[in-house]
Amino acid sequence: MDFWNYFALRLIQALFVVLIVATTVFFVSRLAGNPESTLLSPEQRRPEEVERLRKNLGLDKPLIVQYGTFLGNLAQGDFGTSWRGGGQPALDEIGDRAASTLKLGAAGVVFALALALPLGIVAALRRGTAIDWLSRFVAVIGQATPSFWLGLMMIFFFAVQLGWFPTGGDEQGFRSLILPAIALGLFELVAIMRLTRSGMIEVMDTDFIRTARAKGLSERVIIGRHAVRHALLPVVTMLGLSLGRLIGGSVIIEMVFAWPGIGRLIIDSIFKNDFPMVQASIIVLAASIALVNLLVDVSYRLIDPRIRAGDA
Amino acid sequence: MSKRNYWQRMRRSRMSRRSLLRASARAGVGASGLALVGCGDDDDDAQPSAAQAQEQQQQQQQAMQQEQVQQQQQQATQQEQAQQQAQQQAEAVEQQEQVAVAETPGESEEWSEPWPLDEVDLDATITVVVPSDAGGLDQMRTGSNANLYSHGAVFSAAMEWDPAEGAPIANLAAPEWIDPVTVRASVVPAQFHDGSILTAHDLVFSYERMAGQAAYHQGGETTDHPGGWTPGNVGRSSANWVRNEAVDDRTWSFELPAPDAGFFVVNLTGTGEVVIMSQADTEARGDLAMDTSPMGTGPFRFVSHEDDTDFVYERFEDHFLPADHPVVVPRYAHHKHQRVVVRPEIQSRLAGIEAGEIDVVPGLGPNNVEPYLDDPDFTVQFQPAVGQTVQVIYPNLYPETMPDGSPNPFLDFRVRQAANHAINRQALIDNLLLGQGHYSLFTFSGVYGYPTAEQRAEVEYNYDPELAKQLMAEAGYADGFEVPLYYTTDWGGAFMSDMALAVAQDLAAVGIRTQPEVALVSDYFSDAYVVGGPNRPVGLYWMWANVVRDIGSMWDCCVGPESFFTKLSGEGVIDPALHELYLAQRTELDSTRRQEMIAELMLEHARQAWFIFLVEAPDAVLTRADVNWPKGGRTGFMWGGNAYGIQRRKAT
Numbered sequence: 001m002d003f004w005n006y007f008a009l010r011l012i013q014a015l016f017v018v019l020i021v022a023t024t025v026f027f028v029s030r031l032a033g034n035p036e037s038t039l040l041s042p043e044q045r046r047p048e049e050v051e052r053l054r055k056n057l058g059l060d061k062p063l064i065v066q067y068g069t070f071l072g073n074l075a076q077g078d079f080g081t082s083w084r085g086g087g088q089p090a091l092d093e094i095g096d097r098a099a100s101t102l103k104l105g106a107a108g109v110v111f112a113l114a115l116a117l118p119l120g121i122v123a124a125l126r127r128g129t130a131i132d133w134l135s136r137f138v139a140v141i142g143q144a145t146p147s148f149w150l151g152l153m154m155i156f157f158f159a160v161q162l163g164w165f166p167t168g169g170d171e172q173g174f175r176s177l178i179l180p181a182i183a184l185g186l187f188e189l190v191a192i193m194r195l196t197r198s199g200m201i202e203v204m205d206t207d208f209i210r211t212a213r214a215k216g217l218s219e220r221v222i223i224g225r226h227a228v229r230h231a232l233l234p235v236v237t238m239l240g241l242s243l244g245r246l247i248g249g250s251v252i253i254e255m256v257f258a259w260p261g262i263g264r265l266i267i268d269s270i271f272k273n274d275f276p277m278v279q280a281s282i283i284v285l286a287a288s289i290a291l292v293n294l295l296v297d298v299s300y301r302l303i304d305p306r307i308r309a310g311d312a
Numbered sequence: 313m314s315k316r317n318y319w320q321r322m323r324r325s326r327m328s329r330r331s332l333l334r335a336s337a338r339a340g341v342g343a344s345g346l347a348l349v350g351c352g353d354d355d356d357d358a359q360p361s362a363a364q365a366q367e368q369q370q371q372q373q374q375a376m377q378q379e380q381v382q383q384q385q386q387q388a389t390q391q392e393q394a395q396q397q398a399q400q401q402a403e404a405v406e407q408q409e410q411v412a413v414a415e416t417p418g419e420s421e422e423w424s425e426p427w428p429l430d431e432v433d434l435d436a437t438i439t440v441v442v443p444s445d446a447g448g449l450d451q452m453r454t455g456s457n458a459n460l461y462s463h464g465a466v467f468s469a470a471m472e473w474d475p476a477e478g479a480p481i482a483n484l485a486a487p488e489w490i491d492p493v494t495v496r497a498s499v500v501p502a503q504f505h506d507g508s509i510l511t512a513h514d515l516v517f518s519y520e521r522m523a524g525q526a527a528y529h530q531g532g533e534t535t536d537h538p539g540g541w542t543p544g545n546v547g548r549s550s551a552n553w554v555r556n557e558a559v560d561d562r563t564w565s566f567e568l569p570a571p572d573a574g575f576f577v578v579n580l581t582g583t584g585e586v587v588i589m590s591q592a593d594t595e596a597r598g599d600l601a602m603d604t605s606p607m608g609t610g611p612f613r614f615v616s617h618e619d620d621t622d623f624v625y626e627r628f629e630d631h632f633l634p635a636d637h638p639v640v641v642p643r644y645a646h647h648k649h650q651r652v653v654v655r656p657e658i659q660s661r662l663a664g665i666e667a668g669e670i671d672v673v674p675g676l677g678p679n680n681v682e683p684y685l686d687d688p689d690f691t692v693q694f695q696p697a698v699g700q701t702v703q704v705i706y707p708n709l710y711p712e713t714m715p716d717g718s719p720n721p722f723l724d725f726r727v728r729q730a731a732n733h734a735i736n737r738q739a740l741i742d743n744l745l746l747g748q749g750h751y752s753l754f755t756f757s758g759v760y761g762y763p764t765a766e767q768r769a770e771v772e773y774n775y776d777p778e779l780a781k782q783l784m785a786e787a788g789y790a791d792g793f794e795v796p797l798y799y800t801t802d803w804g805g806a807f808m809s810d811m812a813l814a815v816a817q818d819l820a821a822v823g824i825r826t827q828p829e830v831a832l833v834s835d836y837f838s839d840a841y842v843v844g845g846p847n848r849p850v851g852l853y854w855m856w857a858n859v860v861r862d863i864g865s866m867w868d869c870c871v872g873p874e875s876f877f878t879k880l881s882g883e884g885v886i887d888p889a890l891h892e893l894y895l896a897q898r899t900e901l902d903s904t905r906r907q908e909m910i911a912e913l914m915l916e917h918a919r920q921a922w923f924i925f926l927v928e929a930p931d932a933v934l935t936r937a938d939v940n941w942p943k944g945g946r947t948g949f950m951w952g953g954n955a956y957g958i959q960r961r962k963a964t
Contacts, residue, residue: 052524053454056532056540081538084447084455089538093619152659160666167663168655169621258655260620267656268444268620271832 003301010297014290021286022279026070029270029278030063057083070279079283080276082269090280094262098284100170101261104253105246107177108185109239116189117235120196121228127201135193142190147249151183151256168258180257184249188242192235199231206230233300240296243289426639426646426942427959434635436960437649438939440672441661442952445620445654448603451587452522453537456603457544460952461652462617464642465625466505467587467608470497470515470564471576472641473861479903480576483641484510484588484609485564492571492901494555497564502632504590505613512558517591519556519566528595537599571899573906574864585953611645611956623652639942639957646959662934665690671939672958674950676932677701677807678746689937694748694930695949702756702857703811703926705797706842706870707731711850714793720850721793727824728921730783732773734822739775740814740927744807748930753914754923755866756857758949761897761910771918773925780822792823798841799854802833807929812854815926819852826852852924859951863910867894871917890916 054060058069073080079090123135158179159167170176203209204227212222251263262281269277440461448456451463471480471487480487485497502510517526524531524543535541552575555567568575579586593607606614609632612625626649633643653670655661658680664670684690707722714720721727741749751772755762784790797816801808816826829851831841842853857866869875873891890913897909918925933950935941940959941950 052532053542056542081540082447083539088619096619152663155660155663160663163667167667167669168657168660169653171621255656256660258621258653258657258660260618264620264656 006301007298010294014287014294017290018283018287022071022074022283023067025279025282026067026275027063029273029275074283079280082277083274084269084272084277090276091284093265093277094280094284097260097262097265100259101247101250101254101263104177104180104184104250104259104261105243107181108188108246109242111181111185112189112192116192117196117232120193121200121223121231123193124197124200124204124231125223132197135197139190139194142186145186147183147187148252148256150186151180151253154179154183155256168256170259180253180259183256184246184253187249188246191242192238195235195238196231199234200227203227203231237296237300240292243292247285247288426957427940427961429635429646431961432646432959433962434646434648436647437651438647438672438955438958438960439651439653439670440674440955440958441653441655441664441670443654443656443658443661443675445623447619448539449606449614449617449623450541450599450603451585451606452544452589453599453603454542454544455539459623461650461955462606462614462623462625462952463585463587464610464951464953464955465612465623465650466606466610466614467589468502468610468642469585469587470518473576474640481641485512485515493568495566496559497566499562499564500632502609503630504593504609505607505628506590506593507630508590508592510588510590510609511561512564513561514588514591515564516556516558517594518588519553519586521589521594522586526594529599532599535599537603539603541599571901573898573900574862611642612650620654622654625650625652639954642954642956645956650955650958652955665934665936668936671936671960672941672955673934674931674952676934678748678930678932679744679807681932681934682746684934691935691937691939693933693935693941693943693950695933695943701929701931702752703929704752704754704855704857705731705815705924705926706853706855707924708848708850708853709922710848714795714850718793721787721789721795722850724787725921726783726787727789728924729773730780730787730822731819731824731924732921733776733780733783734818734824735773735815735924735926736775736818737927740811744810744814745927745929749927752857752925752928753918754857754871754925755863755914756859757928758859758861759863759866759910760861761863761907761914763911763915767911767915768918771915773921777818777822784823789823792820792825794825794827796829796849796851797826797854798829798831798836798851800831800833800836802836803856811926855923859949863894863913864898871922887916887920890920 051060058066061069070080077091079094082088082090082093119135119138123132126132155167159165165179166172166176209222209227212226247263250259250261251267253259254261254263255267262285265277266281266285268274269281442461444458446456446458449459449462449466450456451459451467457463468484470483470485472483473479474481482500484502485499487495487497489495497512497515499510499512499515504510520526522543529535529541532541532543552569552572553566554569555565557565559565587608587610589602589606589608594602597605604617609628611628611631613628615624615626617623627645627647629644631642631644633641635644635646637643653664655664658676661670661673662680665673678694681692684692707728709720709722711720712723722731737751741747750757750765751768753763753768781790784792797812797819799808799812801812812828816828819826835841841848842855855870858869860866867875872894893909893913893916897906897913900906900909917923931949933941938961940961941955942957942959943949
């Protein structure tokens with residue numbers, strides 16, 4: 001299969017996934033409750049007011065008609081308008097929040113990569129030494145620590161006790177980003193570090209590394225040019241998949257650090273039965289993850305000649 | 313702080329309220345009688361603007377008196393009664409305070425009263441933290457009407473509710489009751505934030521808009537708001553009038569179809585308050601602008617709002633009431649900048665105040681503030697239940713039978729009595745509420761006419777599990793029965809789960825075995841749970857009271873015949889005489905008699921054990937030590953509607 005056919009097939013698969021997600025979220029969100037139960041207080045929930053609200057929200061039409069309208073609008077890129085105050089189109093609101101979440105996610109990934117790669121490589125090259133032991137200890141601790149607890153502990157220690165960082169919000173730019181990025185990125189750090197270490201250990205025992213050594217290449221060149229590149233292939237795959245984890249994890253982190261991102265928006269919208277916002281958020285997330293997976297698949301095919309050869 | 317100091321603070325809070333009552337009584341002499349509960353005039357010497365308006369009003373009244381001699385005579389009698397009543401109440405409040413002083417010798421009122429202006433940093437920035445952001449800022453729009461701090465900062469109401477007198481008092485308009493259904497109000501010379509002058513047309517417009525009747529957007533049908541516009545506060549009676557018109561630019565006339573003592577209570581307090589908007593500005597800028605950059609006559613101008621992050625306000629320097637005006641109504645703010653930040657996680661809110669980023673954390677449970685009681689850097693104030701912290705349980709009385717065909721046990725008075733005797737309220741108070749709180753009735757304790765402690769004592773079910781078992785046996789349930797216990801942990805504070813568990817254990821001890829059914833609050837008040845009353849199985853449904861000061865709000869939503877909780881007339885199971893009493897108090901013009909009727913209604917409801925009464929828990933507000941939030945205004949407590957009163961002490 002040539003590249004473009006492969007790409008088209010994967011794209012269709014991705015679109016199908018998004019359609020399934022959109023349909024599911026449409027119906028499931030309506031099973032979750034009625035918006036009048038959150039938009040109107042109990043004492044305001046008189047029949048005529050409920051009726052007026054349902055009409056204004058388009059909920060007075062049959063469900064199948066609502067679904068058809070939803071799909072039609074979706075095809076035109078219209079995700080509807082949030083029912084909560086402010087009146088922003090759902091997609092605009094998501095755009096603002098997604099930028100905030102991506103900033104946090106990117107900072108988390110940078111933090112994770114910046115520590116995980118050198119630690120993983122060094123741990124692999126110094127197997128059995130104190131640094132290897134330490135890195136594995138950190139890995140266990142990091143994976144066993146709930147991110148919300150870690151976030152709270154960091155707030156109390158670094159923000160309240162030491163006063164180095166703000167306790168929440170995003171008003172102080174880079175300073176505001178550090179604690180949530182660390183709390184978010186720690187789990188990824190640990191996973192990447194373990195993957196890098198095991199990948200490096202495996203690669204360092206392979207024939208081509210022995211050949212490189214036999215050719216008299218320096219250890220630095222062998223590790224830097226040959227071993228690391230090879231060991232990082234699964235890390236690249238994992239980074240793509242970690243997007244979903246980062247966004248999922250950001251829901252908790254954004255709540256703890258009062259970070260105005262898409263995770264908070266989703267939680268808030270679910271609690272308020274804001275159907276357009278829930279639908280738009282989930283669909284955008286699903287589309288993002290599908291897109292990243294598509295890009296990972298494609299890039300993997302471009303990076304690894306064996307996959308191309310296998311296709312042939 | 314020691315335990316002793318903690319109790320001293322509680323005493324100060326009580327004294328504060330008494331002082332507030334006195335101030336309110338002084339400020340509202342005459343105006344107190346303006347309510348439907350007894351008419352009078354406003355000779356409030358503490359409100360110069362209102363007094364000026366009153367002069368105009370008296371002139372108009374003289375003209376009317378020539379045409380309506382009989383009404384004048386009736387009014388004069390009512391005024392005299394109201395003045396006497398107000399004087400008596402002022403004297404009573406004075407006496408209360410003297411008693412309070414005697415109870416707490418040596419205690420100062422510095423915390424609970426506003427600090428003297430020369431000690432206050434009027435240029436301060438105050439940062440308050442809230443858990444959520446409703447998104448929009450239009451107080452009248454469904455979906456946006458929950459941002460109380462914004463509404464309290466930007467807007468004011470035509471009148472405000474005086475919690476001491478249970479009556480409306482002058483604010484943007486000085487009301488005069490012409491007869492039991494007609495109010496005529498003189499509009500004070502206040503300015504909107506854009507410099508335009510408030511007129512009676514703005515009042516008419518605002519009430520129409522609140523009721524979904526404003527012409528410029530056909531009640532919301534032709535709104536420019538992309539999210540639609542549905543009126544958010546069409547409560548029990550906000551649209552219930554036969555006349556709402558501007559006699560001239562300075563005179564507003566309003567007529568009800570029938571005497572309704574609760575009308576202005578609902579429309580002047582709590583989230584249902586009708587705020588006054590500029591007709592010209594609203595019609596020119598449209599609904600979306602109202603939702604994103606509101607403009608009113610309130611103590612603060614709107615500056616900015618970043619969704620789920622913060623709201624920023626700056627003091628309105630041309631506010632029509634001076635800084636030394638009593639805090640009972642919005643006046644010149646005592647801090648220059650107000651920032652309301654949004655933090656959903658409670659530990660993050662507390663970390664913010666500990667780190668000095670935040671000055672005030674409202675809406676906390678006793679368990680949250682316990683660590684701060686001894687800390688000199690912070691001050692804790694308790695107040696009655698301004699959150700949903702009045703805890704009662706409704707036993708579903710709609711179904712005649714259980715799922716297995718046996719009779720609904722809660723239709724038997726003895727079972728309801730047993731359930732009430734089963735609850736160890738003191739243990740709940742001691743172990744979950746830091747010793748604070750008291751026996752609950754079906755409204756919060758700030759409701760006008762709420763029974764006194766002595767009256768309540770008469771109907772309170774003491775903790776007596778043996779008696780409860782005996783009653784269960786007499787009702788034929790010696791072996792007990794099983795029912796679901798429905799509740800949500802989203803309301804009622806962080807101790808909700810613990811309280812539900814404790815109550816379930818108490819009930820199980822006398823044979824009422826419950827299976828917990830926990831729901832999100834968004835689901836809880838839907839057809840799937842409490843609103844679906846007639847279709848719901850027999851079970852126990854946890855309920856909380858709102859903070860509207862009129863009994864009608866809770867009666868209509870949750871107790872009376874049209875409510876989602878109980879059926880009370882027709883083939884209903886609750887004594888119809890209760891509803892007749894409720895209707896009668898609505899038209900009772902004598903305030904003393906009305907209070908008696910409301911108290912009797914609540915006491916009789918308790919006597920018949922229609923609910924399982926639990927506890928009314930306190931609501932705690934945590935502030936930094938150099939910050940003072942005097943209680944007052946609107947509800948009489950500390951809440952979003954009166955954050956304009958927050959002060960910061962000048963640095964020394």
